[in-house]
Amino acid sequence: MAIIKELNPGDTLKVYEDGVAAEFVVAQHNYEKDLNGKGKTMLMRTTLLKDAVKWGNNKKDVSWKNEPTLRNWLENTYAARLSEDTLKTIVPVTIRYDYGSSESGTLEEQRFFVPRVVDFSGDTALFTGIRRFFEDSLSGGRADITEGSNIYDLWTYVFSTRSTKNYEDGDNTRGEALSLYVKHGRGADPGSPGYINTYWDTTTGQWGVSSPNILVCFCVDENATVDDNGCLTANSGPEIQSNYFGMNGVFGRWGKFGLPYRVYDADGNTITVTEKLNGEVHRTFTAIQNGVYRFEISQKELESFDWNTDYILTVEASDGRTTNRKSCRVNRIRSSGYVVYIGQIKGTADGQSYYWTERNILDDPFNENAPVILDPEVALEANEISSFTFTVPVSNPFYDKLELKKPVVSIEEDGREIFMGYITEMEKNFELDMEVTCESEFGYLQDRDCLVENKFYTASELLALALTVEDDPEEHVGFKGEGKVFLPGNVTVEKPESDTDKETKAISDCWSVLTNSLTGKYGGYLRLRKEIKMVDGVRVYTRYLDYLAKLNDKTDQVIELGKNLLDISYYIKAGDIVNSVKAYGWYKSGWFFWETTNPISREAYNGESIKKYGLCQRVLVVEGTDSTGDSLLKKATDELKKYSGFTGSVQINAADLCDIGVDTDRLDFMKETYVLLEPHGIDDWLPCTKEVIPLHELDQKDFTFGATTAKLSSLQAGNFATAGKAWNAIQSTIGYINK
Incomplete structure (x- = not known):
């Protein structure tokens, strides 16, 4: 089984036509996303239909819209060949059409269509992926394109039989076929007066064309399924x-x-x-x-x-x-718990991944022969550069490995990495022990800058911009060689439709672009995800950075009063309450000498919130002189949606049952946990946005659920004086139950 979005352009699947399997190729994902939104994948038959369908007129221009013969044939005759199962997968889309010199436009709700030349232009990877399907499939062999012919129509598919360079030099000798021409009809140039010769009859080729048959296309949802036999299915x-x-x-x-x-x-x-x-x-x-x-x-x-x-x-x-x-x-592994490593990493030859060249155990409490560090504590925070602090005794055999920036420090929880970073501060104390502070690998993004242009970016484009890395220079190692590359991952955050503002042109470090232009404006979560593969016996790591609207990962362990809750405190802030947004703009009226520019405004508001808390208003200004009442109201409404009323969090000191031998999920950072505390009115899934782990004092773990710590500057830590007693009670109870 496969999902359509997992396939690459050029991959093939089968579609049954009258019970016979026909091969289709994935032509492109996100077909005409400006018209149809994301998630529509274009599939194209790899061979031409041989049906005779007259289409067109040699006396006047015709278009896909005003001459519906072929369109109707596809919608009725061809559609009847497909099974009901296949038809359920097809998504009607809006297509663009252009033909000759007289008409172009869009047409909605089209289940079937034929491709235009621009569907393939400018995309070398796409063209390379599909070209192999047409080189030998044209009846009558490959057609030659004679000197001076104009290529302006839609539905004839011909491979050139001379190289592009020779053609440009006027050399008509045959050469290797390099291009798939989707012809725009022969005849007068569309820029010239007169009709285009558009007579179309699939029974007779025109102008020496080798095969004037139909190349059918349709779109499916990117989540459509390909079954175990490679067939498209609902x-x-x-x-x-x-x-x-x-x-x-x-x-x-x-x-x-x-x-x-x-x-x-x-x-x-x-x-x-x-x-x-x-x-x-x-x-x-x-x-x-x-x-x-x-x-x-x-x-x-x-x-x-x-x-x-x-x-x-x-x-x-x-x-x-x-x-x-x-x-x-x-x-x-030997037991549950945390192991700290120190070593060096290096980038792979392709610059996309990294591997360890040296890796030493710096601390392992469950191995009596392992080195030891003191007071290790890691603080993991959503949308922040996490930190790790510890002290290395002078007796630690890897004491001399400590230096700024270059060594890599990693923490594994039950064999799974939860932190990786580098040393940013070192200070020797009186006993010569080294007090060390590390930042997480997100800090690598502070070490390089990117240019933000004065234009509109989607969330995906901004993420890709911030993560783009140039090839290493010849003179010295670069970010790729050092293994500091992040690849763009999944993006589920979308800007509001009314947000069409351009970014301010500036050079900024890549981390600031992510936090200021994305999470700072649109919320969501930056989640680091790593894929690990064994290559020639070496474990190779590839970083992906996702930008998610919601955390969908969940843990099975429930935080519940009387079971694993140790203490709880709350933080709530009313300063972010906004219940009214007013949008100001301008519009033009009159004509010529009498034209004037007039102000206009619209307000979006929450009446119930105003009654309860009073008016708390924000104002935004829309540049330009083409605002309307509707456009301003939409801007104001989208802005108001950003304010939920309160920001806050629940800080919980809880026993992670996994630490005391229970076979269950861990309470985990960047996962949702079910919190059931009826006396406190909490009965919901809550995202863990901060976790503080003292690696040697597991009864002192702190979990923050709710707003990210960037919004919690005034949050004061609660007094967990009874935490140790509660931990011991829970541990004793579970120990008794397990007897």
Whole structure:
């Protein structure tokens, strides 16, 4: 099974026409996104239809709109060849058309269409991906394009038989075919007066064209499915939901465990589940709808795992036609807890990833032979450069490895990395122990600048701009060689439609672009995600930076009064209450000497909020002289939506049950946790936006749920005087239950 958006331009799939499989190619994603929005993928047949369909007129110009013969043939005759299952996947779209010199425009709700030359222009990767399908498929061989012919029509597909350079030099000798020409009809230049010769008859080729048949296209949603046989289908297949399977990262386990997952099928089909360990079947069974199961690994099985080696656990769910599969990696470790490493990294040859060239254990509390550091504490904060502080005794064998910027420091939690960064401060104390401060790898983005132009950027474009890295110079190593590259990841934040403002031209460090132009304006979360692959026996890491509107990852562990809650405090701030936004602009009236520019304004407001808290108003000004009442009201309404009324957080000191041996998810940074505290009126999923972990004092963990710390400058830490007693009570209770 595959999802359309996971395929690349040039990848193929099958579509059944009258029961016979026809090959289609993924032509492009986000087809005409300015007209249709994102998420529509254009599929194109790899061979021409051979049907005879008269289209056009040799006396006058025609267009896709005003001469509907071929359009109607596709919508009726061709559509009848497709199965109901296939037709369900097709998404009607708005297409552009242009023909000859007389007419161009857009046409809505088109299920089928033929491509224009501009659908392929300027995209070398796209052209390279699809060209191979046409080189040998034209009947009658390849047609020659004679000197002086004009290429102006829509639906004849011909490969040039001389190289572009020779053609430009006037050399008519044949050469290697380099270009797919989507012809715009032969005849007069569209810029000249007169009609274009547009007679179209698929039974006879015009002007020596080798094959004037139809190349059919249609669009599907990017989430459409390709089944196990490579066929386009509306059957989405069974779904697998899990906080483990399908997630990146490695889960460390030290004792028998079970990883939970849920399966369901939207079509109500019977679900067969197969669990695999490193590709070998572990068990197979028939699942019930919305059934929750656990991939169980016994103590004996775990003890057969090699130490610190990744094992792949896979869950496959099939309805007989479509199989969905998700995997996760498990690493056998000695015990739960935190290990600190120090070493060096280097960029891969392609400049996209990095690997460790040296990696030493700096601290491991569960290994009595390992070096030790003192008072290690890491503070992970959403949309902030996280920090890690610790003290290295002079007796630590890697004391001499400490230096500013160059060494890399990493923290693993149960074998999964939760922090990576570099040293920014070092200070020797009286005993010569070194007090060290580190910043997270987000700080690499402060070390390089980017140019923001005076133009409009989408959120995706700004993210890509901030992460773009030039190739390393010949004179010295660069960011790629040092392994400091981030690749753009998933973006689910979109600017409001009314926000068409241009960025101010400036040179700024890349981190400031992300925080000032994205999260500072539109909220959301910057989430670092790493993919790990083994290449020639070396573990290679690739960083992706996602910009997400919402954190969808969840932890199974619940924070609950009387179970793992130690203490709780609240922070709430009313300074961000805004219940009215007034937008000011200007419009022109009159004509010529009597033309005037007039002010105009509109207000968006929340009446209930004004009654409760009084008027709290913001003002915005729209430049230009073409404002209308509707456009200003939309601007004001979009701005008002940014203000939820209050910003605040819940700071919780909780026992992470995973630290005391319970087989459950960890309470985790940048994941949502279910918090059930009825006396406090909390019964909801809350995002963890800050986590402070004293690595040697696990009963002192602090979790902040709610607003990110950038908005919590006045938050004061609560007094957790009873935390230690509560921790001991919880630990004793769980110990008693486990006896």
